[in-house]
Amino acid sequence: MSSRHEKDARRPKKPYTKPEMRQIQLRPEEAVLGGCKISGIFGPTANNCSIPPQCNALLS
Amino acid sequence: MSDDNMDLPNEKQSVLSAQYSSLLLDIADVNIELLSSDSRLKLGLEEAMKGFIVEKGKPDIRVQAGWSDLSGKRNRELVFDSGDLWKLYSENESCCFWFTSPIMGAHPYKIATFSKEFDSGEVYLHRSYFNQDQPIYPLEYPLDELIINNFLARGKGMEVHACGILNSNEQGYLFVGQSTAGKTTIAKLWQDEPGVTVLSDDRIILRRIENKIGMYGTPWHGEAMLASPSRAPLTAIYFLEKGKKNELVAQKPSDAISRLFACSFPPFYNRDALDFTLSFLEDVVKNVPCYELRFTPDKNVVEFIKGERIAYCPFGNHRIS
Numbered sequence: 001m002s003s004r005h006e007k008d009a010r011r012p013k014k015p016y017t018k019p020e021m022r023q024i025q026l027r028p029e030e031a032v033l034g035g036c037k038i039s040g041i042f043g044p045t046a047n048n049c050s051i052p053p054q055c056n057a058l059l060s
Numbered sequence: 061m062s063d064d065n066m067d068l069p070n071e072k073q074s075v076l077s078a079q080y081s082s083l084l085l086d087i088a089d090v091n092i093e094l095l096s097s098d099s100r101l102k103l104g105l106e107e108a109m110k111g112f113i114v115e116k117g118k119p120d121i122r123v124q125a126g127w128s129d130l131s132g133k134r135n136r137e138l139v140f141d142s143g144d145l146w147k148l149y150s151e152n153e154s155c156c157f158w159f160t161s162p163i164m165g166a167h168p169y170k171i172a173t174f175s176k177e178f179d180s181g182e183v184y185l186h187r188s189y190f191n192q193d194q195p196i197y198p199l200e201y202p203l204d205e206l207i208i209n210n211f212l213a214r215g216k217g218m219e220v221h222a223c224g225i226l227n228s229n230e231q232g233y234l235f236v237g238q239s240t241a242g243k244t245t246i247a248k249l250w251q252d253e254p255g256v257t258v259l260s261d262d263r264i265i266l267r268r269i270e271n272k273i274g275m276y277g278t279p280w281h282g283e284a285m286l287a288s289p290s291r292a293p294l295t296a297i298y299f300l301e302k303g304k305k306n307e308l309v310a311q312k313p314s315d316a317i318s319r320l321f322a323c324s325f326p327p328f329y330n331r332d333a334l335d336f337t338l339s340f341l342e343d344v345v346k347n348v349p350c351y352e353l354r355f356t357p358d359k360n361v362v363e364f365i366k367g368e369r370i371a372y373c374p375f376g377n378h379r380i381s
Contacts (some may be wrong), residue, residue: 008175011180024318027238030221034142035204 079104081106086114086289087208087274088217088265094199098126101185104195108279108287120178121211128184131167140329147203148329154280154367157206165191172203178211188226193303208265209325213333217267221323222274223247223282224292228255232275232292233365234264235353236323237300243359245285246300253362258286267346269293272304273347294348298365303354306364316350317341347363 029035077101083094091114096103105113107287136149136156149156151173159170170187174181183198190196199207209219222236223243235246247261259277261284266275269291275286299311301317309318315340326337355361 022315022318024322025238027324029143030238031144031322031325032140032328033205034144034146 091117092121096123102195125183127187130186170223222264224259226257226292231295234297241300247284261286297350298353309352311350314344
């Protein structure tokens with residue numbers, strides 16, 4: 001039975017790569033479902049964004 | 061296009077015509093029972109949601125809805141401010157979402173209180189802000205998604221900002237991206253393909269289905285208004301990027317996790333839920349090949365994806381034709 005050390009020696013060594021920082025874009029208003037979602041538009045640009053559709057404000 | 065896809069009317073024209081006193085919805089194998097606790101509150105549903113009604117099933121989440129006067133003061137502790145429509149408070153160890161709009165007035169127009177596990181809750185609407193003669197969907201955006209996302213984050217799965225395609229060979233493709241990335245464009249390009257079902261052009265739920273990662277359609281659609289309650293095993297994940305030609309770039313697991321996380325909706329205000337979400341994402345990228353898809357917005361991208369032969373080996377050795 002081969003030892004763990006022998007197994008490790010047979011395995012090709014992975015070349016070292018320097019860790020790198022990569023910035024991933026996060027859109028808070030989308031991520032927290034905080035804005036409006038009308039026709040795929042998030043945020044205050046959408047019409048009537050903050051009005052629930054059945055409210056009195058829309059009827060008056 | 062498959063018959064499974066619902067052809068929805070314009071969202072702004074959709075009328076909550078049907079009236080219910082109780083409803084059972086099945087979204088990604090999560091059954092939500094919605095009951096009106098007040099005979100004067102008639103429940104209605106948005107068009108896209110109607111395809112998710114089921115006749116019977118054991119509820120995973122029970123929600124009671126009613127009218128109330130929400131102008132009174134309550135003891136509560138702020139947990140999270142979304143910056144717009146809602147804030148989350150802790151109230152007697154319950155999770156309490158307050159929805160306000162300056163257009164409607166100073167008081168919350170809706171308060172939803174849920175148990176810690178999100179398996180039961182109550183939703184109250186501020187009576188004077190609404191036309192009580194009309195049917196109402198008390199879980200309207202974003203509450204239904206908040207409930208499902210919180211429930212899934214307790215060890216069950218997650219929702220991602222993506223378009224999901226199920227092809228005739230029972231293969232599931234996930235096209236991930238934030239708003240304007242091209243999800244709706246991709247959905248429209250696929251929707252007329254024979255045997256194809258678009259699960260959603262905007263929101264997909266990922267869960268383990270037996271020993272595989274699966275994806276589910278949701279009622280929360282995008283501009284193409286495509287929503288289906290179908291599900292599919294997840295064959296490949298594509299992060300959308302507009303390009304001059306169609307090409308795939310294999311993603312390292314760490315990059316794939318980051319990109320999926322940036323296009324998901326986890327409860328950022330719950331440490332355990334975030335821990336689960338990250339471990340679930342690790343599970344996803346270990347089992348499903350992930351690529352950046354640089355694409356041109358025409359039919360060629362559909363043929364390009366169909367022509368790919370993806371043989372998955374964990375951690376990056378994906379063979380691409």
